[in-house]
Amino acid sequence: MEQKQVYEQVGVAMTSRSYVEYEKMFMLQTSALIGKRVLDVAGGASSFTAEARQLGVYAEAVDPLYAKSPSAISAHGREEIELVAAKMSRLVDVYDWTFYGSVEQHRAGRIQALQRFVEDFSKTDGSARYHIAGLPSLPFETQSFDLVMCSHFLFLYEEQFDYAFHVEAIRELLRVCKPGGEVRIYPLMNFRTEEYSRLHELINEFELAGFTLQKREASLPFLPNSHQFLSIKKSPSA
Structure with a gap:
């Protein structure tokens, strides 16, 4: 029996994703987000926050990574990008390149x-939207975000973080x-797909x-079994 090809990952990776990827992962409608406060948890060096702000969305991000300097994040990000590209080149047939x-x-x-993120992170007011912290403890007041x-953090790292961590992390989200707001988590799979x-x-x-939970269809068919995200809705009277 042929052995299943999997993406090998040690430790938590730092990623640099764009706004359009977030749109597809979480089925976002920009028009519905304008004027809303949105939080990207474990956002890494993604440009979502920078791009969303330009569109009129009050986006913020939180990650332990933000304790580093812009230059250190940039250097680390470049290393991660090359490492990921090398891994993917050996697994081309595993992914959907649509x-x-x-x-x-x-x-x-x-x-x-990455470049968009570093530019925004480097601004003098960057600390107002990039917060240094990680799950399961976030530095925000209760009921802060719409x-x-x-x-690519919860569920994906199933072998590194146990069920108790996942429950505690989602409670914090x-x-x-x-x-009346919503938590969305993507994807629903681990590194074994x-x-x-x-x-x-x-x-x-x-x-x-x-809470009201539902598996919903995403539109970024890249990784095998990455076609859904989890929606958790909070009652308006919560």
């Missing part, structure tokens, strides 16, 4: 997003979410706590 086109185009997009997003093994249990636990 959106990215090729390994080289994927790499170029990452570099562009939409809270977390991509919900704590900082406003009543299999759905998070305790997703059903986790959904049941939060439904019993009074």
Whole structure:
């Protein structure tokens, strides 16, 4: 039996994704976000916050990475991009290249997003929207954000973070979410490209706590089984 090809990852990777990728991962409608406060958790060096701000969205990001200097993040980001490109070149047949086109185009997009992030992060008011912290403890007041997003962290690192961590982390995402707001998590799989093994249990636990959970279709068909995100809605009376 042929062994399944998987993406090898040690430790938590730093990523540089663009606004359009967030649109596809989380099925975002910019017009519905204008004037809203949005949080990107474990955002890495993604340009979502910088681009969203230009569109009139009050976006902020939080990540332990932001303790580093802009130059250190830039250097680290470049190293990560080259490492990812090298890994992907060995797994080309595993992925759906409909959106990215090729390994080289994927790499170029990452570099562009990294550059946009570093430019915004370097601004004198950057600390107002880039916060140094990581799950399961966020430095925000309860009920602060209309939409809270977390991509390529929860579920993906199933082998590194146990179920208790996932529950505690999601409780924290919900704590900082406003009543009537929503938490979105993408993708629902681990690095073996299999759905998070305790997703059903986790959904049941939060439904019993009074939240509305739903697997929803995403539109970034790149990784195998990456076609869904988890929506967790908070009651307006919460």
